[in-house]
Amino acid sequence: xxxxxxxxxxxxxxxxxxxxxxxxxxxxxxxxxxxxxxxxxxxxxxxxxxxxxxxxxxxxxxxxxxxxxxxxxxxxxxxxxxxxxxxxxxxxxxxxxxxxxxxxxxxxxxxxxxxxxxxxxxxxxxxxxxxxxxxxxxxxxxxxxxxxxxxxxxxxxxxxxxxxxxxxxxxxxxxxxxxxxxxxxxxxxxxxxxxxxxxxxxxxxxxxxxxxxxxxxxxxxxxxxxxxxxxxxxxxxxxxxxxxxxxxxxxxxxxxxxxxxxxxxxxxxxxxxxxxxxxxxxxxxxxxxxxxxxxx
Amino acid sequence: xxxxxxxxxxxxxxxxxxxxxxxxxxxxxxxxxxxxxxxxxxxxxxxxxxxxxxxxxxxxxxxxxxxxxxxxxxxxxxxxxxxxxxxxxxxxxxxxxxxxxxxxxxxxxxxxxxxxxxxxxxxxxxxxxxxxxxxxxxxxxxxxxxxxxxxxxxxxxxxxxxxxxxxxxxxxxxxxxxxxxxxxxxxxxxxxxxxxxxxxxxxxxxxxxxxxxxxxxxxxxxxxxxxxxxxxxxxxxxxxxxxxxxxxxxxxxxxxxx
Numbered sequence: 001x002x003x004x005x006x007x008x009x010x011x012x013x014x015x016x017x018x019x020x021x022x023x024x025x026x027x028x029x030x031x032x033x034x035x036x037x038x039x040x041x042x043x044x045x046x047x048x049x050x051x052x053x054x055x056x057x058x059x060x061x062x063x064x065x066x067x068x069x070x071x072x073x074x075x076x077x078x079x080x081x082x083x084x085x086x087x088x089x090x091x092x093x094x095x096x097x098x099x100x101x102x103x104x105x106x107x108x109x110x111x112x113x114x115x116x117x118x119x120x121x122x123x124x125x126x127x128x129x130x131x132x133x134x135x136x137x138x139x140x141x142x143x144x145x146x147x148x149x150x151x152x153x154x155x156x157x158x159x160x161x162x163x164x165x166x167x168x169x170x171x172x173x174x175x176x177x178x179x180x181x182x183x184x185x186x187x188x189x190x191x192x193x194x195x196x197x198x199x200x201x202x203x204x205x206x207x208x209x210x211x212x213x214x215x216x217x218x219x220x221x222x223x224x225x226x227x228x229x230x231x232x233x234x235x236x237x238x239x240x241x242x243x244x245x246x247x248x249x250x251x252x253x254x255x256x257x258x259x260x261x262x263x264x265x266x267x268x269x270x271x272x273x274x275x276x277x278x279x280x281x282x283x284x285x286x287x288x289x290x291x292x293x294x295x296x
Numbered sequence: 297x298x299x300x301x302x303x304x305x306x307x308x309x310x311x312x313x314x315x316x317x318x319x320x321x322x323x324x325x326x327x328x329x330x331x332x333x334x335x336x337x338x339x340x341x342x343x344x345x346x347x348x349x350x351x352x353x354x355x356x357x358x359x360x361x362x363x364x365x366x367x368x369x370x371x372x373x374x375x376x377x378x379x380x381x382x383x384x385x386x387x388x389x390x391x392x393x394x395x396x397x398x399x400x401x402x403x404x405x406x407x408x409x410x411x412x413x414x415x416x417x418x419x420x421x422x423x424x425x426x427x428x429x430x431x432x433x434x435x436x437x438x439x440x441x442x443x444x445x446x447x448x449x450x451x452x453x454x455x456x457x458x459x460x461x462x463x464x465x466x467x468x469x470x471x472x473x474x475x476x477x478x479x480x481x482x483x484x485x486x487x488x489x490x491x492x493x494x495x496x497x498x499x500x501x502x503x504x505x506x507x508x509x510x511x512x513x514x515x516x517x518x519x520x521x522x523x524x525x526x527x528x529x530x531x532x533x534x535x536x537x538x539x540x541x542x543x544x545x546x547x548x549x550x551x552x553x554x
Contacts (some may be wrong), residue, residue, distance in 0.1 A: 130317045158533070171390045183376035183452070186373070187371075
C-alpha cells in the first residue's frame with residue numbers, strides 16, 4: 001500500500017510535467033489551429049537556460065527561474081512573429097513541417113551550445129529531507145512539482161475566466177472572425193498564446209530538472225508523450241490537457257512498477273501509446289469534448 | 297447631405313476572391329445620421345462591400361474613407377476601434393461564452409467603466425437577452441443570437457453600424473422588431489447605419505437612401521421613396537406584378553439596366 005501512494009505521487013508529478021507541456025499544445029492549437037511539434041524542445045530550451053543561469057552564472061534560483069520563464073515567453077512571442085505568422089494561410093502540413101523542423105534546429109543548437117551530456121541543477125529544495133507520512137515517503141521535488149502545477153492551473157483558470165484579455169482569447173478561439181469584428185487583435189491573441197505556451201513549457205522544464213536531468217533530446221520523447229496527453233484530454237481543452245497528462249504519467253509509472261517486472265520487458269515506454277490508441281478507439285474526441293462542429 | 301462630407305465614402309472599390317471579382321467598381325456614400333441600404337440578389341456583392349469596408353477583405357482598387365481618413369486595407373480590429381461596428385451575416389456569436397460575456401466582448405475596445413450601464417441599455421432593447429444572460433450563446437435560438445449579435449455591436453457605441461442581413465431566417469414578427477430596433481438606434485443614439493438586405497420591403501421602409509447592386513456593380517441609386525416606386529424594384533424586389541397594356545405580366549423579364 002505504501003508503494004502505491006509513493007508511485008501515485010511520482011506518477012502525478014511526472015504527469016504534471018506532461019500536462020504543462022500539453023497545455024502549450026492546446027493553447028497554440030486553440031488560437032491558431034496549428035500543432036506545434038517543437039513544444040517539447042521549447043521545454044528543453046527553458047531547462048537549459050535555467051541551467052546556464054544557475055550553474056554557470058551563479059544566479060539565485062528564484063531569480064533564474066523567473067528570468068528563464070520570462071525569456072522563454074519572449075522567445076515564444078518572437079517565434080510566432082518571425083516564423084509562424086508567415087505560415088498563416090499555408091496548408092496545415094506545411095505548418096507541421098515547420099514546427100518539426102524547428103524542433104530539429106533547437107535540438108542541434110542546444111547540443112552545440114550545451115553539449116550532449118546530461119546536466120542538472122541544485123535547487124533550494126534538493127537537500128530537504130523527504131516528507132514522511134507513516135511509512136510513506138514523499139520526495140520534496142515531487143511535492144514541489146505538484147504544488148507549483150496546482151498554483152499555475154489556478155492562475156490560468158482565473159486568467160481565462162475573469163480577465164478581459166483571457167475572455168477575449170476564449171472568444172477568438174471560438175469565432176475568429178467575430179473576434180476581429182469586435183476589435184480584438186487576433187494577431188496579438190496568437191502572439192500571447194505562443195508566449196504563454198513557451199512559458200508553460202519552460203516551467204515544465206524547470207520543474208522536471210530535479211526529477212530528471214536535461215539533455216538536448218529530452219524534449220523529443222517527452223513532447224510526444226505530452227502530445228498524447230493533449231489528445232487523451234481532448235485536444236482543445238486546457239483542463240483536459242492537464243487530466244490527460246496525469247493519466248499518462250500514472251499509467252506509465254504503474255506499468256513500469258507492476259508489469260515490467262513480471263514480463264521482463266519495458267512495457268512502460270509503450271504503455272503511453274497503448275493508452276493513446278485505446279482512447280482514440282473508444283472515445284476519439286478525448287475526455288473533455290469541447291470541439292463543436294462548425295456550422296456552415 | 298450635399299454640404300457636409302459623408303461619414304463613409306466608398307470610392308470605386310474592386311475586391312477579388314482570388315481571380316473572381318466579388319465587387320467591380322462600387323462607389324457609395326453614407327451621410328452621417330442616415331440609414332442607407334444596399335439591395336441586390338444573391339451573389340450581387342453586397343456582403344463583399346461590407347467586408348471591404350470593415351477590413352475583412354482588402355480591395356485591389358479604390359478607397360474607403362471614414363470620417364476623413366482612408367481606412368482601406370487596415371486590419372478589422374483597428375477599423376472597429378474607429379467606431380465601425382459590423383454585424384456579420386449569420387449570427388456570428390461566441391458560442392461557449394454566456395450572453396453577458398458576449399456583450400462585454402462587444403465593448404472590448406471601450407473603457408471598462410461604462411460597460412455595465414451599456415449592458416443595461418442593451419437589455420432594454422432586447423429584454424429576452426436579459427432572461428438568458430447566464431446562458432451560453434450557443435444555446436440561444438437563431439433569432440436570439442441575431443439580437444445578441446446586434447446588441448454586441450451596439451456595445452461599441454459605434455458611429456457607423458454595418459448590418460449584414462439582420463432579418464435572415466427570422467420570423468416576420470422578429471423581422472418587424474429588429475427593424476424597429478434599427479430605426480430607434482438610428483434616431484435615439486444617432487448611429488449611422490449601412491444595411492444590407494434581401495428583405496427589400498423592410499429595408500426600403502426604414503432606410504433613407506438605397507443602392508441596388510447587381511453582378512458587383514451599382515445599377516441604381518436613389519432615395520428609398522423613389523426606389524419603391526420604380527417599376528423594376530417593385531417587380532424584382534418587392535414581388536409586385538406589373539400589369540402591361542395587354543393585361544399580362546411582362547414576358548421578357550428584363551430589368552432596365554440589362
